[in-house]
């Protein structure tokens with residue numbers, strides 16, 4: 488009789504307006520999803536994905552293959568459902584989510600994974616990252632272009648190369664672990680790992696505190712570190728089945744941060760297509776081992792760049808898949824003021840952003856001194872923030888409520904200042 492103690496928590500963090508993360512804890516079934524798309528869309532994406540995983544609750548499998556197959560099917564179904572919703576509802580366009588799900592089958596644990604929400608295993612005091620991040624920077628690390636520590640602070644680290652809901656097909660990684668007494672599995676969104684170092688995570692997991700205490704501490708430390716993103720943590724501990732007669736079989740609090748109405752479950756048939764087990768590059772969790780890679784990089788740097796571009800081009804154009812980012816900025820598309828999702832940069836021939844929302848506003852309507860700010864692109868914390876920025880753009884011809892441009896917060900004296908500013912700043916406008 489297995490004995491698993493689990494705990495989880497999701498937290499909005501210090502900066503974001505809403506929580507687009509979601510988590511699932513059931514008996515032997517655990518998942519984390521990090522939704523993107525802003526406002527309601529990200530929440531819909533993550534909750535919808537988890538609903539598909541939840542469908543596995545209570546199912547019993549004959550063997551590991553059956554369990555892995557069912558887990559993959561759930562992820563594929565999550566992708567189908569989320570992308571269909573995005574297609575049918577304009578307000579959900581561009582939404583997507585990561586999905587990292589773990590299922591216990593006998594004494595094995597199966598993990599299915601898309602995106603950059605991670606699974607870690609703590610065994611014998613050692614923390615090991617089980618999942619490879621499906622991110623642009625991880626790809627660049629694998630290619631030897633940048634080091635693992637450079638990746639941590641890379642300006643494009645938010646770009647993910649795989650996600651649920653952004654294409655008709657999705658490639659799913661699976662990992663199987665033979666559980667041992669004392670094993671701990673951590674599932675978490677990048678709101679934790681972007682802030683709290685692996686060493687510190689390992690340190691906390693090694694303590695004897697109950698999982699809920701450790702989970703709360705992890706969330707606390709991510710918030711103390713600035714909490715730039717939503718933070719979600721699920722921790723489960725596999726107790727010694729023989730020694731733990733007194734231990735509860737499961738003390739899982741049932742928590743999903745947001746839910747949507749279930750959509751019709753036309754259970755996907757396409758499992759066989761994803762039958763091959765795929766894992767990405769040779770990530771070595773724990774200490775960065777960049778010496779080895781940098782040797783190859785001396786010779787291979789130019790080649791690596793070409794390969795990276797080819798792979799990305801394949802992803803973007805060939806695979807019908809977009810790079811997905813959880814960052815937003817306001818800029819222009821031709822004469823129009825629009826909201827971009829992604830990073831305001833190019834990698835070779837590839838744009839790392841795409842228009843997710845257009846506005847009524849044309850560049851001609853914007854006060855001249857503010858145009859350079861838009862042409863340069865103005866970063867936003869999230870989609871809601873981007874909309875707020877657009878509402879605050881100073882327009883010509885004394886519109887009813889030309890908000891202050893710098894903080895997006897209503898500022899009534901802007902009306903008075905309009906003409907002076909226009910005259911005084913013409914030709915040398917401040918650049919954001």
Ligand code: MN
Nearest residue numbers: 521677678716
């Ligand atoms: Mn996140």
